[in-house]
Amino acid sequence: MVVVMKKEAKENQITKVLNKIDSLGLKAHLSRGKIRTIVGVMGDNSAVDTNCFESLDGVERVVPLLGPFKLASRDFKKENTVxxxxxxxxxxxxxxxxxxxxxxxxxxxxxxxxxxxxxxxxxxxxxxxxxxxxxxxxxxxxxxxxxxxxxxxxxxxxxxxxxxxxxxxxxxxxxxxxxxxxxxxxxxxxxxxxxxxxxxxxxxxxxxxxxxxxxxxxxxxxxxxxxxxxxxxxxxxxxxxxxxxxxxxxxxxxxxxxxxxxxxxxxxxxxxxxxxxxxxxxxxxxxxxxxxxxxxxxxxxxxxxxxxxxxxxxxxxxxxxxxxxxxxxxxxxxxxx
Amino acid sequence: MVVVMKKEAKENQITKVLNKIDSLGLKAHLSRGKIRTIVGVMGDNSAVDTNCFESLDGVERVVPLLGPFKLASRDFKKENTVxxxxxxxxxxxxxxxxxxxxxxxxxxxxxxxxxxxxxxxxxxxxxxxxxxxxxxxxxxxxxxxxxxxxxxxxxxxxxxxxxxxxxxxxxxxxxxxxxxxxxxxxxxxxxxxxxxxxxxxxxxxxxxxxxxxxxxxxxxxxxxxxxxxxxxxxxxxxxxxxxxxxxxxxxxxxxxxxxxxxxxxxxxxxxxxxxxxxxxxxxxxxxxxxxxxxxxxxxxxxxxxxxxxxxxxxxxxxxxxxxxxxxxxxxxxxxxx
Amino acid sequence: MVVVMKKEAKENQITKVLNKIDSLGLKAHLSRGKIRTIVGVMGDNSAVDTNCFESLDGVERVVPLLGPFKLASRDFKKENTVxxxxxxxxxxxxxxxxxxxxxxxxxxxxxxxxxxxxxxxxxxxxxxxxxxxxxxxxxxxxxxxxxxxxxxxxxxxxxxxxxxxxxxxxxxxxxxxxxxxxxxxxxxxxxxxxxxxxxxxxxxxxxxxxxxxxxxxxxxxxxxxxxxxxxxxxxxxxxxxxxxxxxxxxxxxxxxxxxxxxxxxxxxxxxxxxxxxxxxxxxxxxxxxxxxxxxxxxxxxxxxxxxxxxxxxxxxxxxxxxxxxxxxxxxxxxxxx
Amino acid sequence: MVVVMKKEAKENQITKVLNKIDSLGLKAHLSRGKIRTIVGVMGDNSAVDTNCFESLDGVERVVPLLGPFKLASRDFKKENTVxxxxxxxxxxxxxxxxxxxxxxxxxxxxxxxxxxxxxxxxxxxxxxxxxxxxxxxxxxxxxxxxxxxxxxxxxxxxxxxxxxxxxxxxxxxxxxxxxxxxxxxxxxxxxxxxxxxxxxxxxxxxxxxxxxxxxxxxxxxxxxxxxxxxxxxxxxxxxxxxxxxxxxxxxxxxxxxxxxxxxxxxxxxxxxxxxxxxxxxxxxxxxxxxxxxxxxxxxxxxxxxxxxxxxxxxxxxxxxxxxxxxxxxxxxxxxxx
Incomplete structure (x- = not known):
């Protein structure tokens, strides 16, 4: 999951995102650009709702990376189910x-x-x-x-x-x-x-x-x-x-x-x-x-x-x-x- | 409901449509054009599935006129439900x-x-x-x-x-x-x-x-x-x-x-x-x-x-x-x- | 722009992404997770097509952050055009x-x-x-x-x-x-x-x-x-x-x-x-x-x-x-x- | 083309539809049902806009039958264009x-x-x-x-x-x-x-x-x-x-x-x-x-x-x-x- 902050996001809003990631037992990777900050959410976040972050002030959007499905995924099981x-x-x-x-x-x-x-x-x-x-x-x-x-x-x-x-x-x-x-x-x-x-x-x-x-x-x-x-x-x-x-x-x-x-x-x-x-x-x-x-x-x-x-x-x-x-x-x- | 016959519809296919209408207790109004024939289905056909006619050979399409909903309709009850x-x-x-x-x-x-x-x-x-x-x-x-x-x-x-x-x-x-x-x-x-x-x-x-x-x-x-x-x-x-x-x-x-x-x-x-x-x-x-x-x-x-x-x-x-x-x-x- | 690498992306594929970013005069921010790597593209990339990165092997998807429109944007001009x-x-x-x-x-x-x-x-x-x-x-x-x-x-x-x-x-x-x-x-x-x-x-x-x-x-x-x-x-x-x-x-x-x-x-x-x-x-x-x-x-x-x-x-x-x-x-x- | 009148359509509204059909050099087939009236428009109406009829009061909808395309149609030319x-x-x-x-x-x-x-x-x-x-x-x-x-x-x-x-x-x-x-x-x-x-x-x-x-x-x-x-x-x-x-x-x-x-x-x-x-x-x-x-x-x-x-x-x-x-x-x- 990648959390994209708004251009005008304030420092305390970024901190809230980091705290939320921490509270979920996940790790944050912070990228501060000239224009905006991006926070990568590392770890298995397949059960985490993007909404957890979308509802925070200063967040522009959240990009889910792992589909929340797991057992259905080829990553979970490579060979065809027969x-x-x-x-x-x-x-x-x-x-x-x-x-x-x-x-x-x-x-x-x-x-x-x-x-x-x-x-x-x-x-x-x-x-x-x-x-x-x-x-x-x-x-x-x-x-x-x-x-x-x-x-x-x-x-x-x-x-x-x-x-x-x-x-x-x-x-x-x-x-x-x-x-x-x-x-x-x-x-x-x-x-x-x-x-x-x-x-x-x-x-x-x-x-x-x-x-x-x-x-x-x-x-x-x-x-x-x-x-x-x-x-x-x-x-x-x-x-x-x-x-x-x-x-x-x-x-x-x-x-x-x-x-x-x-x-x-x-x-x-x-x-x-x-x-x-x-x-x-x-x-x-x-x-x-x-x-x-x-x-x-x-x-x-x-x-x-x-x-x-x-x-x-x-x-x-x-x-x-x-x-x-x-x-x-x-x-x-x-x-x- | 209006049943529109294909251009190349044969006489016996039109007859099948008329018989089906009859069997449903409804009345048919036949319009024979130069190019194709149209059959109006008259009477209360709100419970009749368009599929009854679509599945007949020679039928191009069926146009439903009354929505099948009845109790929900303003035709059924003019004044607002409060x-x-x-x-x-x-x-x-x-x-x-x-x-x-x-x-x-x-x-x-x-x-x-x-x-x-x-x-x-x-x-x-x-x-x-x-x-x-x-x-x-x-x-x-x-x-x-x-x-x-x-x-x-x-x-x-x-x-x-x-x-x-x-x-x-x-x-x-x-x-x-x-x-x-x-x-x-x-x-x-x-x-x-x-x-x-x-x-x-x-x-x-x-x-x-x-x-x-x-x-x-x-x-x-x-x-x-x-x-x-x-x-x-x-x-x-x-x-x-x-x-x-x-x-x-x-x-x-x-x-x-x-x-x-x-x-x-x-x-x-x-x-x-x-x-x-x-x-x-x-x-x-x-x-x-x-x-x-x-x-x-x-x-x-x-x-x-x-x-x-x-x-x-x-x-x-x-x-x-x-x-x-x-x-x-x-x-x-x-x-x- | 955020470039999300596939789980199975190889090191040389990541390098290609970094080189491409460099060749465009932009800066990369690399986040290596346990499962996958994410690359933030920093700098004004409004004129850069996401396709530049989507076409690279090992890339799963590219998330554009700035709309490519600029003159039309409120960021460019705060007050209403009258x-x-x-x-x-x-x-x-x-x-x-x-x-x-x-x-x-x-x-x-x-x-x-x-x-x-x-x-x-x-x-x-x-x-x-x-x-x-x-x-x-x-x-x-x-x-x-x-x-x-x-x-x-x-x-x-x-x-x-x-x-x-x-x-x-x-x-x-x-x-x-x-x-x-x-x-x-x-x-x-x-x-x-x-x-x-x-x-x-x-x-x-x-x-x-x-x-x-x-x-x-x-x-x-x-x-x-x-x-x-x-x-x-x-x-x-x-x-x-x-x-x-x-x-x-x-x-x-x-x-x-x-x-x-x-x-x-x-x-x-x-x-x-x-x-x-x-x-x-x-x-x-x-x-x-x-x-x-x-x-x-x-x-x-x-x-x-x-x-x-x-x-x-x-x-x-x-x-x-x-x-x-x-x-x-x-x-x-x-x-x- | 079939013109479907509203349930509450008045006689003079039906007459207007018939007159419009006549003015276009086409023929009308009138079907009066218990609930509503349907007018079939007979003749080659491929160049007639459904809007001609939709804009008339008392009309519920108009069902086009012939696509307006003609030269492109299989009816016009049976064999494949090669x-x-x-x-x-x-x-x-x-x-x-x-x-x-x-x-x-x-x-x-x-x-x-x-x-x-x-x-x-x-x-x-x-x-x-x-x-x-x-x-x-x-x-x-x-x-x-x-x-x-x-x-x-x-x-x-x-x-x-x-x-x-x-x-x-x-x-x-x-x-x-x-x-x-x-x-x-x-x-x-x-x-x-x-x-x-x-x-x-x-x-x-x-x-x-x-x-x-x-x-x-x-x-x-x-x-x-x-x-x-x-x-x-x-x-x-x-x-x-x-x-x-x-x-x-x-x-x-x-x-x-x-x-x-x-x-x-x-x-x-x-x-x-x-x-x-x-x-x-x-x-x-x-x-x-x-x-x-x-x-x-x-x-x-x-x-x-x-x-x-x-x-x-x-x-x-x-x-x-x-x-x-x-x-x-x-x-x-x-x-x-």
Whole structure:
């Protein structure tokens, strides 16, 4: 952390900064320039809030150097985190595909989808039973009934199941049925929920908030990791920008950035990232070319009657075709699908 | 809702749209142009998801006309919602000021602040006992101990108390101590929490999410209102933009927009809206001039030692001075303070 | 400027940084921490690009401390810049109102508007003769014919005239007719144009680009000032954000921020800032309450037939009413209108 | 275009809308619902401003259906536009790589770079002689001297040259030396400049403005095309978002979106899109996988002494390596490099 004093900062204001650093058990390095003074804060200050210094008079700004995240960092752990989801390794050489409907609607829909995506090469089934919706009047998911249908479909197809959990008190229930707990974008900073899934010790797929920085994203992961739950998958799913032609703007830069900052696996959701079926294939290929460890894709047997997100869902035959197109891209970056 | 067909849409695709409208109990108005066809969806479609149509082939886009929010709308209720918080009316002619520290730190701090802001004219004390923090290693608040201190300070000063609740299972506890439950920006779309505070029937101060549109904000309010809890205060607290000089960009436009779209009271948080003490006064005046019904301002007896948000907290004497400056502005817009 | 080295930076990489600092005639202050090394760059480095250091191996990031702008800075000149536009002082105690149509359409329109806004208290007439339009097929303004009509209307009403210039080769022509040259938001970083208006020595109204930071805005002003043209008015006119309900998001924070960073006058354009007539009054009041030195407002005798921006133009009687409402706000902040 | 009336719109307000449509030579389709009335505007309204209707009383909003761009549209021309740049076809099956330094600094630098990138497979040399810079005190390029050096280097290497033009009066000069005229992001809506390069009939590489929508981007291209200059290359170079970890956010979605909306070739600038050398390779691969027709990449023989953009410039050997990595990606999407 570097504390930059204002030009007109007084001697006693500098002293206050030095005292504060001392009181935190850290060391100060003072650089007095002709125009202003800069104070380097030395030692492990990863848990120190920049605000400790910003609130002092005479301070112009504070530049944090270590992200406060620690367990999530590549500095903490150099090699990639690789773990198994129902027998498939995520974070390793193989690219993992998760696919399924936005919402579980009925037995036929989820079973048909599971069998189709498994056949095409997906290793995990996605599907929501608890759906966070902008309006209280929209379909909110089938709840536990949906979880049961998902588990049945998963077992029939022989794959893993990923599903969203939206409140701390749901975690135990969802964990009974799911192999991976998903935290949705809107809940990325729902810290009570992050703590709860951390405690569950289930693998977690954490979606980036739609206006969260990469640093906030890694701090959210840190919440989960700090409960001694190391199995976290990061999911880039598009951010909110001024561009409205697509539902979100998929942040392709985030893939190499995350891969360099953290050891955790990184997957991409091209369905939410674009919001439109016709762009899912192009962006899926881009994600793998950029180094993603996997994809999570919405597939629905009949998107035209889907209760949610139909516009961005692939049909099973489109998904199958996409899987074929992804294969040479995976190989071009030295990986398998 | 207007469904715009693609230029190349086929007759059977148009028929599918008409059938879908019919199946929802709504009426279609077909306009066939030389270039494309437009289908107006008539009837109350406020609970119909645009996705129902977007997912149909041949549809280019769907334009929603009625916001899905209904109870929150001025169309539903023309006159301002006015209700009492511990004897002070919010939403009426008088502008309501809430003030206090970001976090409750200890008995002295909260009592001293309460007495000072009450004396200067605040009608409610703010202060957090459960603090959502970006990093798991930052101070997370005193929890129930903090609530007790807040209640004691409030009683000593003779005012109302506003405090944040961060998880559904906390609601009952917090409701014992607080007069107004605050939903923080990060939880604006934590629907389980919105449902829980809706059920509590306590007044709720709902902060706008930092990247939430006005429409999403009103839909979040709708969640609370739909539980038959009409006492919701909307709080504009700045949005996230590309500008980083200030912590957030206070959306001043949102004040007249919200006042025209909804009957609910609208308050402004200039502390988070700017993030810097020296800009709080200017933006507070602007908010009142623009028509806000109140302000919620961070005040700390000694911001330099504050455990959070010190940089944006006013000192008691600065707050007192601000209150004096706000008075003529309130009068200039025909209101009292 | 502070150069932060990577954790793994090698000794020879640090040496390269020190050598670079030396070669620029500046001094280095080295702070070696346990984890990483920080190098303060001392001396006047306002003209040094951060990129000089960012491109060096082993450098993690470079934190600029002095904005590169110098002549525009309050550090350079403490007191407000005040200058006269056709007899009215801008930047002083009096708040200056500029008003008129988006585009000059014909003699009747511009004369009628000039007389009406002058009568209501405006001191300058605005109106575009060269209109930058998103589509090449939209009305592009009357050109020189428009400038002549504007000058005639201005003379009849006895006020100043502000009009946009869109290319360097237009500057001489526009300067013949206008009292203030306006640089539009899309041209804020059209440096050839900034240089040309700098050379003209006419007063300049510089609009903030719709996605420009405050620092870029002040650097754009610096271009003009660096040609020894000190008469620059800064205009906040709304920035582009994710919120689409209003045309732009007026950045109210920018007013106190600019007033603290620079000595130049700051005005606000509530018409572009909101894009909707019904919100112009609220935001105009807010701007004055926040400390703006003036407003520039679109007024059209018949917005329903306006060739551009009709939706955000006030009618003359609405403008007159607004002027009455602004008066007590101006007085509440100790100013006159 | 669809005109949506307010709920409370009066009969005479609807009549005004109908009359306006009639006066524009278009046809109206009226849909009267229980709650509100919708008016479809039929006929070719691509040159009609939505503002014509937004400014009418009683109108809630206007939904444009046809983008105002016409010549740029796939509807206008189904097959890809393919043209030759110094013998290489752009827009066809082969992916075109342009590479070179941000700024031309001296003879050695530009010649060395040209030879290196040509050898590695680039078909065009990039390099700036007129540099738009945020601060007036930064290096602004060598001007005509730079153009001469660029032309010399290009001729020695046997390739095409792409360079930026920043003002209308420079176009003739730059066109003498360059094979492709580049319009920088800051000038995307500098319409005088767009008109000037349109008139030049040289191929144009048009960069997307950092906060321009895809629709504005295509309208900017339309300005050039409307001067009967069909050789326009669109360049996605990252947009400005809240994320500051990377210099810009490369909008990968824009690639398939542009390829579907327009027949013009689309290239990507991963150097500005990320701002950091270490992420250029990943994003280059992603761009090709997503369907880009080419890349424009910054390469500098010694980025550590570059006068601008060193942090995002590859060294020649890094570029050479990248070219090898891109080859299998190009093949995986059925193209050649």
């Amino acid at each position: 773990f198994s989801i129902d027998g498939s390794q995520i974070g390793g050489n193989k690219i993992i595909i998760m696919a399924g409907p936005c919402a579980i609607e009925n037995r036929e829909q989820i079973v048909e989808t599971a069998l189709a995506v498994k056949k095409a090469g997906a290793v995990a089934l996605r599907g929501g039973a608890f759906k966070p919706r902008t309006s209280p009047y929209s379909f909110q998911g089938l709840g536990e009934e949906g979880l049961k249908l998902m588990a049945e479909a998963r077992d029939m197809a022989g794959m893993a199941a990923v599903t969203e959990v939206t409140a701390p008190e749901q975690v135990a229930l969802v964990a009974q049925y799911a192999d991976v707990l998903q935290i949705g974008a809107r809940n990325m900073q729902n810290f009570a929920l992050l703590n709860a899934v951390g405690e569950s010790h289930k693998p977690v797929l954490l979606k980036r908030g739609m206006s969260s920085t990469i640093e906030e994203f890694l701090n959210a992961a840190e919440y989960i990791l700090s409960h001694n739950n190391p199995r976290v998958i990061l999911c880039e799913r598009g951010i909110r920008t001024f561009e409205t032609y697509t539902r979100n703007t998929l942040d392709i830069n985030a893939i190499p950035v995350l891969k360099s900052l953290t050891h955790l696996p990184v997957v991409v959701d091209p369905s939410h990232g674009t919001g439109k079926r016709e762009y899912v294939a192009a962006v899926s290929k881009a994600a793998i070319a950029a180094g993603a460890d996997g994809l999570i894709i919405e597939v629905h047997p009949d998107p035209e009657v889907a209760l949610s997100d139909g516009a961005q869902s692939l049909r099973p035959h489109e998904f199958e075709e996409l899987m074929k197109e992804l294969k040479p891209i995976a190989e071009a970056v030295g990986r398998t699908l | 209700f009492s918080i511990d004897g002070s009316q919010i939403g009426g002619n008088k502008i309501i000021i809430m003030a206090g520290p970001c976090a409750i730190e200890n008995r002295e701090q909260i009592v001293e602040t309460a007495l000072a802001v009450k004396k200067a004219g605040a009608v409610a004390l703010r202060g957090g006992a459960f603090k959502p923090r970006t990093s798991p290693y930052s101070f997370q608040g005193l929890g129930e101990e903090g609530l007790k201190l807040m209640a004691e300070a409030r009683d000593m000063a003779g005012m109302a108390a506003v405090t944040e609740v961060t998880a559904p299972e906390q609601v009952a506890l917090v409701a014992q101590y607080a007069d107004v439950l605050q939903i923080g920006a990060r939880n604006m779309q934590n629907f389980a929490l919105l449902n829980a505070v809706g059920e509590s029937h306590k007044p709720v101060l709902l902060k706008r999410g930092m990247s939430s549109t006005i429409e999403e904000f009103l839909n979040a309010a709708e969640y609370i209102l739909s539980h038959n809890n009409p006492r919701v205060i909307l709080c504009e607290r700045g949005i996230r933009t590309f500008e980083t000089y200030t912590r957030n960009t206070l959306d001043i436009n949102a004040i007249p927009v919200l006042k025209s779209l909804t009957h609910l009271p609208v308050v402004v948080d200039p502390s988070h809206g700017t993030g810097k003490r020296e800009y709080v006064a200017a933006v507070s005046k602007a908010a009142i001039a623009a028509g806000a019904d109140g302000l919620i301002i961070e005040v700390h007896p000694d911001p330099e030692v504050a455990l959070s948000d010190g940089a944006q907290s006013l000192r008691p004497h600065e707050f007192e001075e601000l209150m004096k400056e706000l008075k003529p502005i309130a009068e200039a817009v025909g209101r009292t303070l | 200058f006269s536009i056709d007899g009215s002082q801008i930047g002083g105690n009096k708040i200056i109102i500029m008003a008129g149509p988006c585009a000059i359409e014909n003699r009747e329109q511009i004369v009628e508007t000039a007389l009406a806004v002058k009568k209501a208290g405006a001191v300058a007439l605005r109106g575009g003769a060269f209109k930058p339009r998103t589509s090449p097929y939209s009305f592009q303004g009357l050109g020189e014919e428009g400038l002549k009509l504007m000058a005639e209307a201005r003379d009849m009403a006895g006020m100043a005239a502000v009009t946009e210039v869109t290319a360097p080769e237009q500057v001489a022509l526009v300067a013949q007719y206008a009292d203030v040259l306006q640089i539009g938001a899309r041209n804020m970083q059209n440096f050839a144009l900034l240089n040309a208006v700098g050379e003209s020595h006419k007063p300049v109204l510089l609009k903030r680009g719709m996605s420009s930071t405050i620092e870029e805005f002040l650097n754009a002003a610096e271009y003009i000032l660096s040609h020894n043209n000190p008469r620059v008015i800064l205009c906040e006119r709304g920035i582009r954000t994710f919120e689409t309900y209003t045309r732009n998001t007026l950045d109210i924070n920018a007013i106190p921020v600019l007033k603290s960073l620079t000595h130049l006058p700051v005005v606000v354009d509530p018409s572009h800032g909101t894009g909707k007539r019904e919100y112009v009054a609220a935001v105009s009041k807010a701007a004055i309450a926040a400390g703006a030195d003036g407003l520039i407002i679109e007024v059209h005798p018949d917005p329903e037939v306006a060739l551009s921006d009709g939706a955000q133009s006030l009618r003359p009687h609405e403008f007159e009413e607004l002027m009455k409402e602004l008066k007590p706000i101006a007085e509440a902040v100790g100013r006159t209108l | 043209f030759s740049i110094d013998g290489s076809q752009i827009g066809g099956n082969k992916i075109i790589i342009m590479a070179g330094p941000c700024a031309i600094e001296n003879r050695e630098q530009i010649v060395e770079t040209a030879l290196a990138v040509k050898k590695a497979g680039a078909v065009a040399l990039r390099g700036g002689a007129f540099k738009p810079r945020t601060s007036p005190y930064s290096f602004q390029g060598l001007g005509e001297e730079g153009l001469k050096l660029m032309a010399e280097a290009r001729d020695m290497a046997g390739m095409a040259a792409v360079t930026e033009v920043t003002a209308p009066e420079q176009v003739a000069l730059v066109a003498q030396y360059a094979d492709v005229l580049q319009i920088g992001a800051r000038n995307m809506q500098n319409f005088a400049l767009l008109n000037a390069v349109g008139e030049s009939h040289k191929p144009v590489l048009l960069k997307r403005g950092m906060s321009s929508t895809i629709e504005e981007f295509l309208n900017a291209a339309e300005y050039i095309l409307s001067h009967n200059n069909p050789r326009v290359i669109l360049c996605e170079r990252g947009i400005r978002t809240f994320e500051t970890y990377t210099r810009n956010t490369l909008d990968i979605n824009a690639i398939p979106v542009l390829k579907s909306l327009t027949h013009l070739p689309v290239v990507v600038d991963p150097s500005h899109g990320t701002g950091k050398r270490e992420y250029v390779a990943a994003v280059s691969k992603a761009a090709i996988a997503a369907g880009a027709d080419g890349l424009i990449i910054e390469v500098h023989p010694d980025p550590e002494v570059a006068l601008s953009d060193g942090a995002q410039s590859l060294r020649p050997h890094e570029f050479e390596e990248l070219m090898k990595e891109l080859k299998p990606i190009a093949e995986a999407v059925g193209r050649t490099l």
